[in-house]
Amino acid sequence: MTEAVQGSRRGRPRDPDVEDRVFDAAIELYGRTGWAGFNFEGVARVSGIGKAALYRRWSHRAQLLNDALKARWIRVDDIDTGDIRGDLLAVARLLLDVLTGIRGEVYLRILTDTGLHPEVHEATADYRAGVVAPSRAMVHRAAARGELPAGTDPGLVIDLVVGAVQNHVLTTPPELRDRMQERMHAYAEQVVDTVLRGVRG
């Protein structure tokens, strides 16, 4: 089966089905091992796609990680609810779902690896820009609509919302996790409403 798939896919690395399997495998492996264990051998093993096919498409494992994150990880560019409260709530809930989901460890790995390994930080800049730019755009749109004071610092708003959610999940002890999950969408509202009151002054 693996051999047949490898045979049929070779030379067609942009086949969407192959990319799907590579990206799924990359995210799974990366979550399990982080940067330390993330390599073409592992992705080939988990995906069943030959190493040669991976090398034809990606010259460095960091590029493969960046593309997998862009395809399979946090995306906020489709969030545009029409008002800033809706947009920030969507971001907060998405993050809560990701952080408490079965691939939540990927989030932790990215945080650490981009901080510790300059090559990961550099290679994943493209993925990060795809999250940062649309997040900032939400705040700019809100200011343009008159929902937030002109000149509101988008970085501050995003740091408060994203940071609070992140800290909330990461510091909740295992024994309180069920309770946190029941209440987490209400918590998202508390965070967003507090931040909006704060920046509106």
Place this chain on the structure above:
Amino acid sequence: MTEAVQGSRRGRPRDPDVEDRVFDAAIELYGRTGWAGFNFEGVARVSGIGKAALYRRWSHRAQLLNDALKARWIRVDDIDTGDIRGDLLAVARLLLDVLTGIRGEVYLRILTDTGLHPEVHEATADYRAGVVAPSRAMVHRAAARGELPAGTDPGLVIDLVVGAVQNHVLTTPPELRDRMQERMHAYAEQVVDTVLRGVRG
């Protein structure tokens, strides 16, 4: 030198000088390797204190990590400036200093390891409680002084301040790091003042 020190210290594991060296070594090693490479062999090598002496004092490497964090890492129990703005600013600035300091990687390691390894989460509960309880107490004191509405959620206030600072540092790209460091104490004021306006309603 190492031999002499080992010889003179054996059987006196509570000697403050020995503890100092063990804790310094533990923090240094942990920052470098995280949980994956944190062990008695490594701490003995870095500190010059014999492994036997370490084993007499700590039965598991997670206990040693917990004690080293308590002795050498973030402590907020001595922060009591008399008002909530001063207290939260002190917390924010302390975190900014730690995150941008030469042992900043320790912070990232703790975040990841407590999320990924239940034994680390459990063993460091004591260290974490020593940070969480005094942080919450700041908010309770402020409510008692009438500076914050009665019933203000301490967890929310701390998540917003700590999370924003954390996200700010972790998402600043290397090329903007110098600028961030110049402005980071002003950023702490922006965060704290926004959060206080938000919770005051």
